[in-house]
Amino acid sequence: MIKGLFEAHLPVSDLNKSIKFYEGLGLEFDHKIEDRLAFLWIEKDKSWLGLWKTDKVELEYHPSIRHIAFEVSLEGLKDSVDWLINKGYTPRKAFGFEPTEPFVMPNPKEGFGHAKIHFNDPDGNSLEFICKIGNPKNITEKMYLSEWEKLNDSIK
Template sequence: MIKGLFETHLFIRDLDISIEFYESLGLKLDVRYENVAFLWITDEKKHMLGLWKVKEEDMNKRHFAFNVNFEDLILAPQYLSDRDIRIKPVFGRGTEEPIVHTWMPAAAYYFDDPDGNELEFISMLDGEPM
């Protein structure tokens, strides 16, 4: 039945700023209206992000992860820094190396979008969960 996640949506404050941010990560704008925009996450057009401009009182923060290969994850600190995006410490850990989720197993870096939504670059690792 379910074959994966097709789209997710975020509430944002400024459509122009958010579109620019997500385009800097490689997403491609598909369509934009007055208060909403839809961006493709990959060139294959199998995953989409919707951005909805809402009033401040309707804002809420979300979390989701972008799947990346391990080689790109290793390059993520420089990739994000080049876009003036800071890696954030999570789970009491620093930002010098990826967080390793041994229960998956996966490695990840976390960062925020302009509205404080928590984003993640994650790469599954070989081996058995611990």
């Protein structure tokens, strides 16, 4: 029945500033509704992000309500820290890892891991770039991506 995620929504304080921020990440603006809601394509005709202008953005962060993870390629993820910084965005510390490079959270039971880097939008909504990554050595510890690759010789 379910094939994927079609849309997700975030609260924002300045709709136009947020539209520019997300366009800077590569999302494509589609349309606005009454200067209170904007939609941007994450993947054209497949999934989009709704941004809702509100004065309630000070709502305390919790990943269940103010978090989106964008799937990227492994090569894109490897370049993500420099890419974000060059665009004026700031990667942030997450799960105890400094934002110097992506890190990996293993899922040894399933034989893979998730490589990721975290950052925030202008309203403090939590964002991440993430990709699934092989775990042929069945690693069980979290670590930086460069360490993961050294342990796993050839990751595809």
